Amino acid sequence: MQTSAPKVVEMQDCSIAFGGIHAVDHASLDLHKGEVVALLGHNGAGKSTFIKLLSGAYKRDSGTIRIRGEEATINNPRDAKAYGIETIYQTLALADNVDTAANLYLGRELRTPWGTLDDGAMESHAREVMGRLNPRFQRFKEPVKALSGGQRQSVAIARAILFNAQILIMDEPTAALGPQETAQVGELIKQLKEEGISIFLISHDIEDVFDLADRVAVMKNGQMVGTAPVSDVTRDEVLGMIILGKCPPGATPGPGAVTHD
Amino acid sequence: MSDQEPTAAALGARQSEESALKRFFRATEVDTRMLGMLGALLLIWVAFHLLSDGRFLTPRNLWNLSVQTSSVAIMSTGMVLIIVTRHIDLSVGSILGFVAMIMGVSQTGFLADMFGSGSTLIWFFALLIGMCLGALIGALHGVIIAYLGVPAFIVTLGGLLVWRGAAWWVTSGQTVAPMDPTFRLMGGGPYGSIGAFWSWVVAAIACAGIVSLLYHGRRNRTRFKFPQRPVWAEVTLAAVGCGSVIAAVAVANSYPWPKGIVKRYATANNIEIPEGGLFIAHGIAVPVLIAICVGIVMTFIATRTRFGRYVFAMGGNPEAAELAGINTRWVTTKIFILMGILCAIAGAISTARLNASTNAQGTLDELLVIAAAVIGGTSLGGGVGTIVGAMIGAVVMQSLQSGMVLLGVDAPFQNVVVGIVLVLAVWLDGLYRRRSI
Numbered sequence: 001m002q003t004s005a006p007k008v009v010e011m012q013d014c015s016i017a018f019g020g021i022h023a024v025d026h027a028s029l030d031l032h033k034g035e036v037v038a039l040l041g042h043n044g045a046g047k048s049t050f051i052k053l054l055s056g057a058y059k060r061d062s063g064t065i066r067i068r069g070e071e072a073t074i075n076n077p078r079d080a081k082a083y084g085i086e087t088i089y090q091t092l093a094l095a096d097n098v099d100t101a102a103n104l105y106l107g108r109e110l111r112t113p114w115g116t117l118d119d120g121a122m123e124s125h126a127r128e129v130m131g132r133l134n135p136r137f138q139r140f141k142e143p144v145k146a147l148s149g150g151q152r153q154s155v156a157i158a159r160a161i162l163f164n165a166q167i168l169i170m171d172e173p174t175a176a177l178g179p180q181e182t183a184q185v186g187e188l189i190k191q192l193k194e195e196g197i198s199i200f201l202i203s204h205d206i207e208d209v210f211d212l213a214d215r216v217a218v219m220k221n222g223q224m225v226g227t228a229p230v231s232d233v234t235r236d237e238v239l240g241m242i243i244l245g246k247c248p249p250g251a252t253p254g255p256g257a258v259t260h261d
Numbered sequence: 262m263s264d265q266e267p268t269a270a271a272l273g274a275r276q277s278e279e280s281a282l283k284r285f286f287r288a289t290e291v292d293t294r295m296l297g298m299l300g301a302l303l304l305i306w307v308a309f310h311l312l313s314d315g316r317f318l319t320p321r322n323l324w325n326l327s328v329q330t331s332s333v334a335i336m337s338t339g340m341v342l343i344i345v346t347r348h349i350d351l352s353v354g355s356i357l358g359f360v361a362m363i364m365g366v367s368q369t370g371f372l373a374d375m376f377g378s379g380s381t382l383i384w385f386f387a388l389l390i391g392m393c394l395g396a397l398i399g400a401l402h403g404v405i406i407a408y409l410g411v412p413a414f415i416v417t418l419g420g421l422l423v424w425r426g427a428a429w430w431v432t433s434g435q436t437v438a439p440m441d442p443t444f445r446l447m448g449g450g451p452y453g454s455i456g457a458f459w460s461w462v463v464a465a466i467a468c469a470g471i472v473s474l475l476y477h478g479r480r481n482r483t484r485f486k487f488p489q490r491p492v493w494a495e496v497t498l499a500a501v502g503c504g505s506v507i508a509a510v511a512v513a514n515s516y517p518w519p520k521g522i523v524k525r526y527a528t529a530n531n532i533e534i535p536e537g538g539l540f541i542a543h544g545i546a547v548p549v550l551i552a553i554c555v556g557i558v559m560t561f562i563a564t565r566t567r568f569g570r571y572v573f574a575m576g577g578n579p580e581a582a583e584l585a586g587i588n589t590r591w592v593t594t595k596i597f598i599l600m601g602i603l604c605a606i607a608g609a610i611s612t613a614r615l616n617a618s619t620n621a622q623g624t625l626d627e628l629l630v631i632a633a634a635v636i637g638g639t640s641l642g643g644g645v646g647t648i649v650g651a652m653i654g655a656v657v658m659q660s661l662q663s664g665m666v667l668l669g670v671d672a673p674f675q676n677v678v679v680g681i682v683l684v685l686a687v688w689l690d691g692l693y694r695r696r697s698i
Contacts, residue, residue, distance in 0.1 A: 055584075057584055076586070077583070077584050077585065077586045078586035081586055087584070089584065091580070092581075093578065093580060093581040093584045093585070094578065094581055095573070095574035095575075095577035095578045095581050095582060095585075095644075096577045096578055096644070097573060097574075097576065097577035097578075097644035097645060098570070098573055098574055098577060102570060102574070106570075106574055106581070106582070106585040106587070107571075107582075107585035107586040107587050108585075108586075109567050109570060111567070115566075116561075116565040116566060117564075117565055117566065117567065117570060120481045120482075120484060120485045120487070121485070123485065123487070124485040124486075124487075143577075
């Protein structure tokens with residue numbers, strides 16, 4: 001893809017261990033402006049953990065993260081948000097007992113000049129953003145636990161794009177959705193990319209990945225197998241990377257790649 | 262004609278008839294669960310009234326009920342926030358006991374020496390010392406729970422023992438009495454009530470508050486072009502709200518001072534007692550007024566501030582709150598600080614009412630407070646609860662106890678009934694919630 005575009009994220013040699021388990025082992029990955037990079041791998045390959053080092057949910061043991069060329073200190077989710085990094089977690093991370101607007105603004109509530117919550121303004125903006133994603137959505141007064149899977153997903157996505165994120169992390173954003181809603185999320189990703197937003201996409205659906213991503217990055221056993229532009233590899237080759245850890249000719253191998261005999 | 266199928270219009274009419282009640286609830290946006298609780302309370306009151314040959318629903322009994330409820334009601338507002346965040350506080354009774362003892366000792370001791378005994382500054386500083394101490398104890402509990410990761414159950418179980426022991430240790434178990442006369446006003450009684458005139462003033466302010474809240478809400482909805490409540494619904498809400506306030510004040514104002522105190526008061530102020538006796542109304546008791554203020558402030562904190570929003574979000578999904586960048590540990594600590602302050606206020610009221618600090622003060626209050634919060638709809642699963650609900654829960658608990666005392670039920674059997682009611686209430690609440698979602 002447009003390798004001329006500047007790098008917005010550079011993760012280098014990042015590691016984190018839980019007890020004796022190296023969940024992420026010296027993994028590196030870059031993301032350019034307006035690029036969609038799909039992160040693939042088996043369950044337990046370390047994708048979500050790797051991405052949580054960037055979102056601030058976990059603190060890395062070693063390695064550096066550069067954001068827009070500058071070394072970044074990301075120790076908690078607040079730090080990441082300050083860099084314009086927003087995350088849609090696989091679990092959605094919604095507070096089930098409060099309504100849509102409260103979830104969208106959680107941790108960043110709008111306030112009146114008297115310092116009280118400005119629920120009116122928050123609901124008003126929530127209606128605007130949700131209207132773009134899911135025009136038929138009207139259940140603003142209900143706690144999000146009453147919403148359908150797709151509606152909850154829309155809330156999680158709306159929260160990520162509400163604050164003009166520059167870097168978006170999407171962990172299985174379509175796992176809970178039906179075909180129609182999945183297509184909708186696909187459209188949204190393309191639209192965000194148009195707007196110059198850079199996206200890390202974790203997905204199990206190889207078709208989705210080839211449709212949406214510019215590059216794929218494959219992880220196995222906490223290590224980076226390799227990265228490749230989607231135009232230079234076939235679906236089977238990517239599956240080979242995921243299952244066997246074998247890097248095809250079109251890919252740049254990482255430390256986790258199985259060397260050829 | 263009659264054997265024909267009903268026309269669509271007729272069907273529609275029937276449907277709208279069936280759901281008239283539902284439509285009413287939707288239009289007024291009242292919480293049906295809260296309404297159910299008020300209905301249950303009313304039922305308890307009427308039942309006791311009938312069983313006691315009309316001694317329950319009298320100004321005297323209701324006034325006493327309100328005073329007796331204050332202390333537990335105040336603490337229950339803090340317990341709501343604690344239970345909402347999936348914690349528990351078993352130490353509130355002991356904190357109350359210890360802080361009350363310190364407030365007692367300081368006003369009879371160094372505060373009296375400093376300002377001269379009988380000074381009106383004493384009550385203020387005694388209360389201030391109590392609230393600071395309560396905040397410190399709460400902060401200690403909060404820090405251990407939030408930062409050291411010890412479960413709240415254990416920390417506050419420890420607190421239950423520690424602070425009860427500490428209360429004993431302050432005076433080696435001796436009761437401290439009497440309290441400063443101004444401080445005693447916080448406990449109620451004829452002098453610790455604000456009288457008929459000021460009670461009506463409070464009622465007027467409350468009614469103005471209700472109307473302005475409704476008006477403000479309406480204006481806000483217009484501003485953001487949200488759907489409005491129908492005007493009739495707003496008028497109904499205003500009428501019911503103001504009506505309840507006026508009725509409550511009318512009851513408080515129809516409870517006269519006892520004759521002996523009237524006589525003493527009359528001689529002290531050179532008032533001649535007329536033929537039919539002098540009627541001086543109690544009006545709203547000071548502790549009740551304090552409890553109402555606490556309720557309003559706590560409702561404001563819970564619903565209108567960031568802190569309150571975080572408390573509920575943390576209760577709903579602690580992980581999500583953390584990922585949203587909320588400093589959940591600090592919020593937890595603040596909740597326990599708040600609880601400590603509320604224990605101190607409740608302690609001041611109970612000390613003032615007893616006119617003494619005793620070693621056993623507040624014993625088993627933690628259970629009443631937790632029960633009040635839970636009966637009031639606070640879910641032990643976290644994330645759900647209201648301040649008003651907990652305060653009504655406290656009134657329910659106190660009504661049961663007062664009612665049984667009035668009926669001459671033996672104390673051990675009173676506990677049996679309260680225990681059964683608690684379990685029953687939570688079961689019914691669970692049924693209601695499962696059906697409504």
